[in-house]
Amino acid sequence: MEKMEEIYNNNKLGIDAKLDSIHKDLKRLMERSNQEYLDLMLVNLKKEFLNSINSYISDDVETGLEMGMVEDCKMKDTCKSRFTNYLLNNEELILGNNIPSHIIDDKRAELAQIRKEAPFEVCDNCFSMVNSLFDKQLGLVSSIKTYSTDNEKRTEIAEISDEDIVKTVLEPLSNKQRLQILKSMASETRTFSSLSELTGLRGGNLLFHLQKLLENDLIIQRHDRGDYMITKKGFNLLLVLVDVNKLLENE
Template sequence: MSEQKLIAEEITLLHEEIAGLRSELSRFRGEVAGSQTNSLFNEFRNQCAVEMINGSLENAYELIGNEEKECPMQTKCIPHLVHFFEDLSDYTRNGQLTDDNIEKMRSNFDKVKELAPFDHCSNCIEKAEGYFDQQIGMLQTIGVYKNESEMQLQVRDLHEEQVSNLIGDPLSSAVRVRILKSLYKEGRSFTELSKLTELRGGNLLFHLEKLQSKGMIRQRGERGEYQISVQGYEALNAMAELVGKLGVNYSKI
């Protein structure tokens, strides 16, 4: 074999290796970026919740203080009662807002009731406890806190066919999952998705239409690029969270 031919083959192999490395790097960046996106979103949501709790502390002072304005213990009791909201803020900031910690705070309300020196103390304590429940409700609404018992009820009430249609069918194909992953950060054209999946024409269109019919992706115009929908985005995030909780070892796959 001539020297020129050897050099040409080596160059070809080198090109293939570079292309493989680029593909691997792109995949790695996508996975890292997706993980960072979820992490940053959760951190941002927790921080917003903390600001909302801290911003409402003045309302807590006012609401509790209006109960017994003439009480000689008012200046000592109110800061103690507001301390519950400070604990709530700390748990939220540190991602430790669990059923156990909330139950612990509720039991501390009961301890305060037992130590209260006056009959009218229950008015301030109940006002603080009611305001505390409002804050918990707000945290549930924005998704910072999920009550485990309510989650169990939601699982019990799941409609099997609805779940199967929503998740099972669109995500039952590795190709469709790959398409969703590729659209996680940015839109892609049919040609780009064809190269990515190594599918052409009707074969690729079949999977794209499946995802579109289930609301996982959308297309801009008739021949525009494909984009992930909010539903598809949340479905992927939920799958990533599920895989993490199940402790899947990728090295054994």
């Protein structure tokens, strides 16, 4: 009886091991199949995306030239054809991963050279419009690069706490006077009266905004009826806004 039980247990272990091996093989197969499917989807999505971009560029060039060029100029058809070639030849440039600055300089120089060959003063209007279309294409380059941001950064973005950021950062700083108050404390403490003079707010109105900043630990009051001063959190947020301001200036 014990011998039979031992044989049974050994057989069971063998079967379990075999099933485990089959399970692992199936899992690897499914993972490989899923990855191949995902890769195929990404390839198809990229093709659709590039086709959409190409279509957008062509339509934008056609519409922009038709609406922006001088209507009654005898050179319109000739110039439109040349402008179209100039702008549509930028598709490869736009869809490329990296664009050296000298390539952009060369494209601008090419347009400037075409302008030198143009005979009329009114041509400035058309060339200005073409230059705007080119700038718009460069903006498209920046947007495409944005969508190519590395996965680590995308993960960090996804982990942003909507509720906390809105409640403790965006809402407290969404008011001009509150931002003025915080900025004014970056280098010195402030009294209630000096803040009132700075913001033009009086009594309860100023107190309301100060309370918003106090509640979110962006400022502190040294003691009852004492001076207000910025916290480390408040100062760090101002440093973030410095970077944001630089981004806006460089657009």
